[in-house]
Amino acid sequence: MVPSRRRNENLRALLGEARWTQAALARTVNALGAEIDLELHYDRTAVAHWLRGTRPAQPVPDLIAEAFTRRLGRAVPLAAAGFADDLGGAWGDRLGGFRTPVGTWLTELCSLESDPARRADARLLPYREAELARSARSPAPEPEPETAGGADGAEGGLGVVRLAVRFFSASFDAHGGQGARSSLAAYLADDIAPLLREGGHGARRRGLLVEASRLTFLLARMHQDAAAHGLAQQHFTTALRLADASGDTTARAVVLRGLSAQGLALGHRKNALRAAEAAAACPGASDGPARAFLLSQLAVAQAACGRHRSARASLTRAEEALAAGAGCGAAEPFDAYSSGSLEFQRSEVLRYTGDLPAARSALANSLARRPSADHRGMALSHAQLGEILIGLGYVEESCVSWNSFLDHYAVLRSGAADQAAGRMRKLLTPFRKVPAARLVLQRARAVAAPSGRV
Structure with missing residues (x-):
């Protein structure tokens, strides 16, 4: 002091x-x-x-x-x-770039990752609930008018950026948020931000803003995965600025959904619900899987606030939207939403309503439908299932789920998975004399030891 x-x-x-x-x-x-x-x-x-x-x-x-x-x-x-x-x-006010041009601000924000001293400070930014409320109630701006432009003007250079979106999205799912975070921050600061600072208008400019918003959104999720929630919030709100500048209402809705999920995880239920409502209400937001993505978070936020009937209705609408988009072929990461992910959200709704047996069934369905390469999603789903099972008194059955969690945890660098592992140890320690629990705890120590994870 x-x-x-x-x-x-x-x-x-x-x-x-x-x-x-x-x-x-x-x-x-x-x-x-x-x-x-x-x-x-x-x-x-x-x-x-x-x-x-x-x-x-x-x-x-x-x-x-x-x-x-x-x-x-x-x-x-x-x-x-x-x-x-x-x-x-x-x-605490050094990071507040709303008066700075978005390209310049993106460089400043992402450059923190390459400076150890500034990175350590920024990681301790407080999470600001008022910022969540402000984002939820901010009006969507009018999109800029269409301007003429040839095919090259619309697509030139965007293919490479879209490849980057696919790569970093897949990396997050497969390895967690701590692996490629610095690489994504450097790519945004060194490659994307200079393009944004060039200015311009038209379809290519709007497309670049959308992809920049998506990449910034992914970086926000990586910081959220590391429990750097204040810094993650800064990236989410920057992604919202980029989406708003593009005039793409779906891009805006996706960011609001992310802000809602973060706020709900931190216990800010009312403002998380407002953000989810704003996301679902975005005019012209996509139908199909993208719509299901928005409605599923709305359902969880409604359930968290005790609006159980509304939550069930939102889940039904999400199912209908997902079914309507079935059979459309392979989709880009931000256009896709799997039935496994929807079942995970259903389990969240059921947990908030207190129906743990039904939540258990929904999680089993989620796990059956998730791709095995989604190590982060599989790990967190198995962890949640283990917590539900032990809450229901099924200690040995929970250990089966915890063992599956450890299978995926071994290849992850994820703060959320580390936290799940900590909860697992806390929950199983009282049952350490049960052979299955003792073996899981021993295996957890062996998995954590090579990487130095606690």
Whole structure:
């Protein structure tokens, strides 16, 4: 901590306005740290030190400001929380590129990955719930008018970018988000952003913006997979800017869907539902599998908010959309949605409604329909099935699922899979005297040891 000579009266005033005790603020800061995979153990004595003028190390001041922002329903910058900008720029506000041209901003954001010091700082950006709310309610811009252009003007160079979308999407599914993240960031910064800065109009420009949005969306998911949720949110909102600039409503809807899924995973149910509703309501968003992709997330968000009848209706609409697009042949990653993925979402809806046996059946269907090369999806599905089974009291049967999880986990570099492995150990440890559970725990240690995973 950095000592200061002044008492922090701003912080004291905010505590009074929020009607929080010092212990309540400490608990909230700890919870916000957990959102970005940062383990904090502050208590009321730490808050007392802050009130006396001690400045905690970064990113804690940003977490404190975010805590009051959520509590009071208005933006609380660092200075308002009593943390003067003595570090050459408010740390938590250094990444905020809405006033910067999108090509320039994409370079700045993606270049963080190649700078170890800045990457470490950016990874600790707090997740901002107000940003999720702002994205959910932001109106879709009017698309720019069509302009004349030949075939080369429309497609020149886009084929290579689409190949990159396919490659990085397949890499994420097969290996998790930690493998190709730096490569994707470098490709966006060094190849895509300069093309965006060239400006221009017409079909080729719009196509480039759509593909850039998709690549940025994939990078956001990679950061989300590593539990760097604040940084992932920055990439999601940048992908939204790119989609909006293209005028492609489906591209916009896909990003809103991603923002909804991230927010729901972090417990921000109401705003996650608003984002899912905004995604499903995008005018002209594609039918078929892409439509099913949007409606399935809407169903999960509705179920999480207790709207069970609406969730079932949305699932039915998703099934109809998927069936309508069947038999259309091979599709690009952002145009495809599998029945296995839809069954996974169905299991999520059923878990929120409390029907664990039905959720178990849906997950079994999901696993039967997923391609074996989708190691990340298979691993997380087996992990969820294991958690459901142990919740139902089927310890030995859960171990079968956990063993299948480990088959896929062994080839992954995925933070989400690491977290699932941690939950597995926690759930199975009380049953370590059961032979099947003991063998799974032993195997988990053997799988984790070569890579140094805990």
